[in-house]
Amino acid sequence: MVGFGKQGVVNYLLKNFLRLILVIIAVSAVSFVLISQSPIDPIKVYVGEVGMGNMNPETYAKLQDYFGTNVSPIKRYLNWASDFIRGDMGQSLIYRQPVISVIKDKFLNTMALMALAWVFSGIVAFVLGVLSGVFQNTWLDRLIKNYALITASAPTFWLALIIIMVFAVWLKLFPIGFSVPVAVARSDVTIWDTLYHLVLPALTLSVTGIASITLHTREKVIDIMGEDYVLYARSRGQKLWPLVKSHVLRNVTLPAITLQFASISEIFGGSVLVEQVFSFPGLGQAAVTAGIGGDSPLLLGIAIISAVFVFGGNFLANLSYGLIDPKIRRQGGRD
Amino acid sequence: MFEENGAILTVENLTIRFSRYEKGLRKTDLVVINGLDVSVGYSELVAVVGSSGSGKSLLAHTLLGILPSNCGASGAIKFMGEVLDKEKIAQLRGKQIVLVPQSVTYLDPLKKVGPQVRNDRNDQASLEAQEKLFDYYGLKRETAQLYPFELSGGMARRVLLSAAMMETPKLIIADEPTPGLHLSAAKKAMRHFRDFADEGNGVLLITHDLELALEVADKIAVFYAGTTVEVAPVKDFQSADTLRHPYTKALWHALPQNGFQTYPGTQPYAGDDLKGCPFAQRCQTVSEACQGPIPSRPIRGGLVRCHLAT
Numbered sequence: 174m175v176g177f178g179k180q181g182v183v184n185y186l187l188k189n190f191l192r193l194i195l196v197i198i199a200v201s202a203v204s205f206v207l208i209s210q211s212p213i214d215p216i217k218v219y220v221g222e223v224g225m226g227n228m229n230p231e232t233y234a235k236l237q238d239y240f241g242t243n244v245s246p247i248k249r250y251l252n253w254a255s256d257f258i259r260g261d262m263g264q265s266l267i268y269r270q271p272v273i274s275v276i277k278d279k280f281l282n283t284m285a286l287m288a289l290a291w292v293f294s295g296i297v298a299f300v301l302g303v304l305s306g307v308f309q310n311t312w313l314d315r316l317i318k319n320y321a322l323i324t325a326s327a328p329t330f331w332l333a334l335i336i337i338m339v340f341a342v343w344l345k346l347f348p349i350g351f352s353v354p355v356a357v358a359r360s361d362v363t364i365w366d367t368l369y370h371l372v373l374p375a376l377t378l379s380v381t382g383i384a385s386i387t388l389h390t391r392e393k394v395i396d397i398m399g400e401d402y403v404l405y406a407r408s409r410g411q412k413l414w415p416l417v418k419s420h421v422l423r424n425v426t427l428p429a430i431t432l433q434f435a436s437i438s439e440i441f442g443g444s445v446l447v448e449q450v451f452s453f454p455g456l457g458q459a460a461v462t463a464g465i466g467g468d469s470p471l472l473l474g475i476a477i478i479s480a481v482f483v484f485g486g487n488f489l490a491n492l493s494y495g496l497i498d499p500k501i502r503r504q505g506g507r508d
Numbered sequence: 509m510f511e512e513n514g515a516i517l518t519v520e521n522l523t524i525r526f527s528r529y530e531k532g533l534r535k536t537d538l539v540v541i542n543g544l545d546v547s548v549g550y551s552e553l554v555a556v557v558g559s560s561g562s563g564k565s566l567l568a569h570t571l572l573g574i575l576p577s578n579c580g581a582s583g584a585i586k587f588m589g590e591v592l593d594k595e596k597i598a599q600l601r602g603k604q605i606v607l608v609p610q611s612v613t614y615l616d617p618l619k620k621v622g623p624q625v626r627n628d629r630n631d632q633a634s635l636e637a638q639e640k641l642f643d644y645y646g647l648k649r650e651t652a653q654l655y656p657f658e659l660s661g662g663m664a665r666r667v668l669l670s671a672a673m674m675e676t677p678k679l680i681i682a683d684e685p686t687p688g689l690h691l692s693a694a695k696k697a698m699r700h701f702r703d704f705a706d707e708g709n710g711v712l713l714i715t716h717d718l719e720l721a722l723e724v725a726d727k728i729a730v731f732y733a734g735t736t737v738e739v740a741p742v743k744d745f746q747s748a749d750t751l752r753h754p755y756t757k758a759l760w761h762a763l764p765q766n767g768f769q770t771y772p773g774t775q776p777y778a779g780d781d782l783k784g785c786p787f788a789q790r791c792q793t794v795s796e797a798c799q800g801p802i803p804s805r806p807i808r809g810g811l812v813r814c815h816l817a818t
Contacts, residue, residue: 405614408572409627409671410602419628423618499618499655 193484197477201254204476208469209246215266215467216240240266240467253470263470267462272474275459280478282352283448283455285367287440289375294382294440295433301383302390303425307417309395317387325384329443333377333450340373347373350452374451378443385439386432393428397421427497434490438483515586516679516710517571518547522583524566524575541566542734544583545804545811548679548710553701555713555721557759558731559775564714568683571712572607573597588678602627606672610684612664615656622652625671634674641670645700665697679710691720698724718759730756733776733786736804739811752812755787785814 216236217225228236237243244252256263262272305317324332341349348354352370354362397403398421406416445457452458456475463471495501524541540563548554558564570581573594585592587600597605615624625641626634639649645666651659659667665685672680682701686694694717702724705711715721721728722745730738730753738753745751748760758771773790784799785791791798797815804813 401609401611401613402616404569404574405607405609406616406627407574408601408607408609410598411627415628419619420616423616427618497618500657503655503658 189488193481196480196484200476200480201473204473205250205469208467208472213465213467216242218466253473262474265471266468267466267471272470275471276456276474276478279454279456279459282453283444283457286371286374286378286453286455287444289371290378290382291437291440293375294379294386298383298386299390299429302387303394303421305387305391306394306398307421318391321384321387324380325388329377329381329446330450332380333447336373336377352453374447374453378440378447381443382436382440386436389432390425390429393425394421397424427494430493431490434486437486441479441483515547515549516588517712518586520545520584522567522570522581522585524570524579524581526579528578540734544736546729546736546739548712550710551705551708552726553705553711553713553724554727554729555715555725556729556731557715557718557721560716562731562775563734564731565683568607568681568714571605571681572601603675604678606677606680608668608672608680608682608685610687612656612659614668617656620652621654621656621659621667625667625674627674637674638670641673645670669700679712680704681712683714684716686720694720695723719763730759735786735813737787737813741809744810752807752810752817753814754791754793
């Protein structure tokens, strides 16, 4: 909510900053508990079953030092936290690089994928939802509703496989995976190559997002179509499209923005599965690797980055209310 | 019908039914308005009075063509001598027939008042017309820049009146325009309708407030269980003896100045199987003939649906 005067804005930002810190503490603590309680022995994963058998005790001790499995979890967490506060997210145990550089590397890929899916699903779902709601109970509505219900209940990984099968294997329109062509020097990769590789994963990621946002938008539009002010506008002879333009779209914008920003977390979650199926080197895939490899610094780093990202999305949604909703805008300005 | 000639609006035998699905897929019709008669003459303010939630708003919705899609209306409706069908309504609503709704919820909460009053027209003529109306109703011109939530109750009412007057209407349908208002405040609001009617137009006032209706109306149509049991000139309400229908008499006796007497029983629900007079279960003078169909009869310059009325 903006517009409460300078003092108000400072307070508001401060409050949200504190909230963010609490979220980071909670997320890191929970993730750490989960990974330290997981039955996976990172050393075993690292050297393999055979390696474990052939290892002499000194090497094992060294590896224990490296993975920190001989230190108590609480001490490990506090070590990590004190480094984190100083801006050091530690070393990734698997990638053998600083966590921050692994994340930087993957983040751009994931961002591109998510941004594309987010914008695409947002626009398509909004249009479908409004059409479906305005033409409630017509064949168009039934078509859109059934499409949304079916895709909403289809698992993402399965959809991803179907999409690969149809578009990559049968039609050969798009590559089956990865973010760049195979066997091409990094310097030779063009932006078109990147986009070309993004299409299928982004499409897959959009599908489920479209379903839920469409259904929610539809509900909102149906509510609005039943409002007194729509009835009144109709009684004054407003035709359907002017009415939709002047009342429905205006009133559905606010909930649509909420939905759109709320879907960021869903898309983030979906990206883990999609990146896995498409062998797409993004944060989601790195999170899976870190999780099953016992790479706690990397997993914590990714968890925190994701939390900050989702938090930022919701924060932006709140700010946008202040700009759009006259109740917040005007009352804020007056106090 | 009396005043058949030269009426702005005549509604005869209006029946409204909802179709709904009961258990399984059996479709049934629910009759909510059955055989409603009312007419509005030139310079006349007619009040349709009935208890809250009895479905009288549906009359307004029918006249403006905004009934829900699972709802069908039949009957003979004429506007200034011409049959008022769907096409005609689409032509006239918002222009010659306008609705004054009951509250600020009929304004879009996210839209400034000005464009809403102008019905989204922004040409010079509309702007001028709107400002003139605001002046007339004592609204500041800056009111146009406000959002509905910034209006007081009284301002909202005048804004809705201005919206109604944007096109020169012939008939105003006012649906409960004064909910929760003090009698004196309500009377003030009513004055605008009275003035409008006195200029040779018609007002159909739909209300649950008989006392208020008696203050301003020329004619009262008493709505009971989906039908008009009586249509009477206001002067007949000076005494219970000049009224025709037992229900109207009961209403009269329930007024504070006439003894505040309650009447036993409740109104039947829509969908209750009603043959004959809807008031028969409660009527103290019920007879055999009340179980059959009850036509509307003209008596002493009014209309009544009762065999026993004289």
